[in-house]
Amino acid sequence: MTELLQQVINGLSLGAIYALIALGYTMVYGVLRFINFAHSDVFMLGAFTAFYSSRAMGRWGFASGGFLGGLLVLVISMAACAAVGILIERLAYRPLRKRSTLTVLITAIGVSLLLQNGGQMVFGVNPKAFPNIFPSQTFKLGGLVINSNQLVVLGVALALLTALHWIVQRTRIGTAMRAVSFNATAASLVGIDTNRIISFTFGLGSALAGAGGVLYGMNYPSIEPLMGNSPGLKAFIAAVLGGIGSLPGAALGGMVLGFVETGVSGTRWSTYRDAVAFAILIGILLFRPAGLLGRNRIEKV
Amino acid sequence: MPSWLNRSQLVLVAALLAAGLAQFFSNHLDSYVLSVAMGVGINIVLASSLNLINGFTGQFSLGHAGFMAVGAYTSAVLTGKLAAQLNPIFGGHVYLLFPFALVVGGLVAAVAGGLVGAPSLRLKGDYLAIVTLGFGEIIKVIFQNVEYVGGAKGLNAIPDYSNLFWVFGTTAITVYTVWALLNSTYGRGFLAVADDEISAEAMGLNTTRYKMVAFVVGAFFAGIAGGLFAHLNNYINPSGFDFNKSIEIVVMVILGGMGRHTGVILSAILLTVLTELLRQFGDYRMVIYSLLLIVLMILRPQGLMVWPFKNPLWFYLKAYWPFRMLARRPTS
Amino acid sequence: MSATGLQLNKVTIRFGGLTAVSEVSATVRPGELAGLIGPNGAGKTTVFNLITGVYSPTEGAIEFAGRAITGLRPFEITARGIARTFQNIRLFGSLTVFDNVRVAFHLHLRQGPGQSLSRGPTFHHEERELTERTRELLEIFKLDRVRDEPARSLPYGDQRRLEIVRALATQPELLLLDEPAAGMNPAEKVELMKLIQFIQERYKLAILLVEHDMKVVMGICQRIHVLEYGRKIAEGTPAQVRENPAVIAAYLGYDPENGPTK
Structure with a gap:
């Protein structure tokens, strides 16, 4: 029983991170109909920004490790990632707006490889120990072991999801986002500046990925330039599982993936956990391509 | 000229003879040059076979390294661990055992291609790419977990059977196969599928079968290339066949111009030789590859090796805002 | 083609909550030049997509030359002798x-x-x-x-x-033309009408034509089926259809200039 509860807690905190990344995939797919391969590397940049900014803050005598300092690091990482996301869209994807999906796909793969390999050159290949940016403490409840970082992850993820929901549903720009995602041409006809909305979407998604990177770093103490690959793919699978284009779907899919992964890790099949994730992806694409909460699209002939 | 051979097949026979001849004189060559030359041949096989799938048939696959791995491991097991059982059958003749191992490796890879293709070819574009990527990774993970083939440590002491004849013989056969497959009324169907699937179906083409043929044939040659690679390097491990390896092949195809025979062969040669020349900048290689991909897609998506070079660079640069300002005609 | 030709039997398709085509029945006889008309969004192209297997009907059955073709894949239907063109040209570019x-x-x-x-x-x-x-x-x-x-x-x-030539190369017994006159000027339309009649006579095939241009349809079709809101509202010779009150109402509510009032 304790074992199960422990797994639930681990699954929740991992799932929350996947959910944050998955939202970015799904939002970008919503407005541009393509899979942003580079998203997982923005996630990596989030972790590295946190690493360097907390070090810089320490040097200026502004000790991170306190709660406020931690929040500041989080905000800096999110802002940096938002900027990177907007920049990527601007430089690499926007010139391709009218081109085939294949061209955009290849470009996205290129951007992803560039960030990874550029990251290896700039940050070095070796894993780095991620600092304690939030005060860290371990609670023991009966047989349960809960790290305060896991609570922070859940808290931050919940707060961000709520904020995102509010932005998308309640603000003007959120409404415009939904309009573009529903029908980009029609949205531009009613006077919505689609390019601005697309930039905003990239910024928003990348900020969430950045936050995901910071939270991931806190729970898995070392970071390296290729760290985005595996969680990125899982998050993508989560987005497809939930129904790509659907925000609640991405959150749900992230949670499911988190639980499945912690579940598999506990068994002797743990080395196959990536394979299991891919098996889920292949299964969902074949049997329910619209995902759990998505809608089927019919191709116009 | 025998009546049952037509011109293209004569070229093939001539190429095979040339490969044999090259092998005959190969001991005059520097062993480094020799290994680079064989690397070129193997990459041509990989790029041409991927071109059949990604270029001619328009099914963007990111799992080619996975099929390569299947062929590499299968053939290495046949010539290594199972050599004791197989050798008596072939009377200890390597020149019989090795091609047998290569072909079996190719066939097993083809079966893997069929198994991967059957479910995933219903998908399109991005989804197909990511699912083939997933399959490639699954294949890698499986090899990592099979102790019989060394797990994550890989297999070593693979006999060095690859030589100029086998490598360039395979290259010639691959190039001929892809060329001949495309240059027929039947083969134009691959291009039709790439252009417009719905319309191809409406013209009576079984698009699923076309995609399967492309996938299986492509995987077959990737498997053989894997076998040649294993018996050239004498060592293989699962992470040598990861996503980056697939990307390397994809870059060759894209640089050469997807769906171009000669362009893709040229770019395979160019990239292999460049990689060797720039070995001291090895760390930058993937950075350069990735930049190349991005810049190509924006400026010249049809590839570099496509003749004629109709459009001057300027035509593309105009798409960017600092240049757009320059390109704007002055209004008076 | 056997004597039965193409038969739609109460064919219905729904996309989610939307019924795009509802209980449409129609027959195209061998060698006949038939027209399928109706205001925008009446479901004409959807009917084509149902016949050629791009969509499968939710209900109802489609028969060609006496054999059911419902649920077959598009290439199998083409193999049975039905070829088509597309409203938004889909050549192998x-x-x-x-x-x-x-x-x-x-x-x-x-x-x-x-x-x-x-x-x-x-x-x-x-x-x-x-x-x-x-x-x-x-x-x-x-x-x-x-x-x-x-x-x-x-x-x-x-x-x-x-x-059209490409569709003919599949050697069909029934040719479906989806708005072949779209975007043509009057002179080109006259040419097209001649061409269609020429094809029908030379290759001895049946043609089903979706067309907006009333002059084209009325000029060459022997039999016309009229759709509105996914339902069939009329069928008959050009003269009969022209006099049909339901058709006049459907078209007057839509575009009086192209309407059947001559």
Whole structure:
């Protein structure tokens, strides 16, 4: 029983991170109909920004490790990632707006490889120990072991999801986002500046990925330039599982993936956990391509 | 000229003879040059076979390294661990055992291609790419977990059977196969599928079968290339066949111009030789590859090796805002 | 084609909550030149997509030459003898004009991947024969001069014509034309009408035509089916349809200028 509860807690905190990344995939797919391969590397940049900014803050005598300092690091990482996301869209994807999906796909793969390999050159290949940016403490409840970082992850993820929901549903720009995602041409006809909305979407998604990177770093103490690959793919699978284009779907899919992964890790099949994730992806694409909460699209002939 | 051979097949026979001849004189060559030359041949096989799938048939696959791995491991097991059982059958003749191992490796890879293709070819574009990527990774993970083939440590002491004849013989056969497959009324169907699937179906083409043929044939040659690679390097491990390896092949195809025979062969040669020349900048290689991909897609998506070079660079640069300002005609 | 031709039997399709085509029944007899008309969004193209297997009907059955074709894949339906063109031209843009037509002989090929590789005498014989037949088709439809151009570089009118030629190469018994006159000027439309009649007579096939232009439809069709909001509201000869009050109402509510009042 304790074992199960422990797994639930681990699954929740991992799932929350996947959910944050998955939202970015799904939002970008919503407005541009393509899979942003580079998203997982923005996630990596989030972790590295946190690493360097907390070090810089320490040097200026502004000790991170306190709660406020931690929040500041989080905000800096999110802002940096938002900027990177907007920049990527601007430089690499926007010139391709009218081109085939294949061209955009290849470009996205290129951007992803560039960030990874550029990251290896700039940050070095070796894993780095991620600092304690939030005060860290371990609670023991009966047989349960809960790290305060896991609570922070859940808290931050919940707060961000709520904020995102509010932005998308309640603000003007959120409404415009939904309009573009529903029908980009029609949205531009009613006077919505689609390019601005697309930039905003990239910024928003990348900020969430950045936050995901910071939270991931806190729970898995070392970071390296290729760290985005595996969680990125899982998050993508989560987005497809939930129904790509659907925000609640991405959150749900992230949670499911988190639980499945912690579940598999506990068994002797743990080395196959990536394979299991891919098996889920292949299964969902074949049997329910619209995902759990998505809608089927019919191709116009 | 025998009546049952037509011109293209004569070229093939001539190429095979040339490969044999090259092998005959190969001991005059520097062993480094020799290994680079064989690397070129193997990459041509990989790029041409991927071109059949990604270029001619328009099914963007990111799992080619996975099929390569299947062929590499299968053939290495046949010539290594199972050599004791197989050798008596072939009377200890390597020149019989090795091609047998290569072909079996190719066939097993083809079966893997069929198994991967059957479910995933219903998908399109991005989804197909990511699912083939997933399959490639699954294949890698499986090899990592099979102790019989060394797990994550890989297999070593693979006999060095690859030589100029086998490598360039395979290259010639691959190039001929892809060329001949495309240059027929039947083969134009691959291009039709790439252009417009719905319309191809409406013209009576079984698009699923076309995609399967492309996938299986492509995987077959990737498997053989894997076998040649294993018996050239004498060592293989699962992470040598990861996503980056697939990307390397994809870059060759894209640089050469997807769906171009000669362009893709040229770019395979160019990239292999460049990689060797720039070995001291090895760390930058993937950075350069990735930049190349991005810049190509924006400026010249049809590839570099496509003749004629109709459009001057300027035509593309105009798409960017600092240049757009320059390109704007002055209004008076 | 047997005496039965194409039969739609209470065909219905729903997309989510939307019923795009509802209980449509119709018959196209062998050798007949029939028209399918209706205001925008009446479901004409959807009917085409149902016949050719792009969509499967939610309810109802489709028969061709006495055999059910419901639920078959598009290429299987083409193999039964139904070919089509598309409203928004879908040629194989990167292939040459010649190859566009040549590929469409696919159903009648004796060769496969094996023969492409072995390239024996039968292969060469077949290739020569197909080259000849393709050349002949292109000549009849005056496309032989552009045979080596990529299809996407052709002018609009030629592209429309090439789509028809390509469909003919599958050797159909029933040809479905989806708005062939769209985007043509009056002179081109007259040409097109002649062309359609020529095809019907020369190749002895049935044609079902979706068209907005009333002059074209009324001018050449022997029988007309009228759709509105996914339902069939009328059927008959051009004269009968022109007098039908339901049709007049449907069209007056839509576009009086093109309406059937002459």
